[in-house]
Amino acid sequence: MTVRNVRAYTTRGLIESPRLEGRTGYYNDTHVKRLTLIRSLLDRGFTLAGVENALGNFPNTAADLAIDLISLFDSPDTETEPQQLPRVEFEQLTGTTLTDAELQRLADLELVEVEGDSLLLLAPDVVRPGAAAIALGLSTTTILDIATMQRQHLRNIAADVVHRVSEEIVQPFIDAGLPESEQLDILQKVDAMIPIACQSVLGMFRAELRSAIETEIVDKLHDLSNDDTRSSA
Structure with missing residues (x-):
C-alpha cells in the first residue's frame, strides 16, 4: 500500500488523519486495522466508491471484528x-x-x-x-x-x-454498542454457523436427490409396463 493510497483514503474519510508532529504523520494500530479492512474489501472486488459507501459510518472499534469475520473464509478448510x-x-x-x-x-x-x-x-x-x-x-x-x-x-x-x-x-x-467483551462470542457463533449451513444444504439435497431417483424409477417402470401392455395387445 503506497503513501499516495493512504492519503487518498484519508481524503475520502475512510481513515482518520494521522497525528502530526511537525511535518511527520504518525499512524497507530487503529489506522492499521482500518487500512487492513479497506485492503481486504478491495481484494474481494469492492470498488473504492463501494468501500467508501460501506465504511462511511463504520466505527473504528469494529474493524477488528470485521476483519476476523472476513478472514473466516480465508482458512485452507473453507x-x-x-x-x-x-x-x-x-x-x-x-x-x-x-x-x-x-x-x-x-x-x-x-x-x-x-x-x-x-x-x-x-x-x-x-x-x-x-x-x-x-x-x-x-x-x-x-x-x-x-x-x-x-x-x-x-x-x-x-x-x-x-x-x-x-x-x-x-x-x-x-x-x-459492539461490546468488546462479546466480540469473540459473536465471531465463534458466526464461525459455527458456516458448517451448520453447509451440512444442512447438503443433507437436504441428498434427501431430495434420493426422492427424485425413486420417483424417476417408478415413472420408468410405469412407462415400461405400458409399453409391455401395448406390445401384448
Whole structure:
C-alpha cells in the first residue's frame, strides 16, 4: 500500500488523519486495522466508491471484528486453491473437446479463467466433479445448465441464511454498542454457523436427490409396463 493510497483514503474519510508532529504523520494500530479492512474489501472486488459507501459510518472499534469475520473464509478448510491446467488436460478429464463457447460459459460462472491454452480452475471442488459427470456421459450443456441453476438457487439460499444470522445474532450485538467483551462470542457463533449451513444444504439435497431417483424409477417402470401392455395387445 503506497503513501499516495493512504492519503487518498484519508481524503475520502475512510481513515482518520494521522497525528502530526511537525511535518511527520504518525499512524497507530487503529489506522492499521482500518487500512487492513479497506485492503481486504478491495481484494474481494469492492470498488473504492463501494468501500467508501460501506465504511462511511463504520466505527473504528469494529474493524477488528470485521476483519476476523472476513478472514473466516480465508482458512485452507473453507475453499480449495485455484489450479492451473492445460486445456488439453482438462478436456481429458471430461473425455470430450470443449468449445470456446462452453469455456466462456464456465468463465461467466466464475468457475474458470481462460489463459491462452491453459485454464485456471477457480473452484476445483466444483469444476472437477462437473468434468467427471461429463466423462460419465452427461453432455457439457447439461452440466453447464445445472451449474447455472445451482449457482442461482444457492446464492439465494446463502443470502437468506446470512441475512437471518445478521439480523438475529449480529444486529443485537451492534445495537448493544459492539461490546468488546462479546466480540469473540459473536465471531465463534458466526464461525459455527458456516458448517451448520453447509451440512444442512447438503443433507437436504441428498434427501431430495434420493426422492427424485425413486420417483424417476417408478415413472420408468410405469412407462415400461405400458409399453409391455401395448406390445401384448
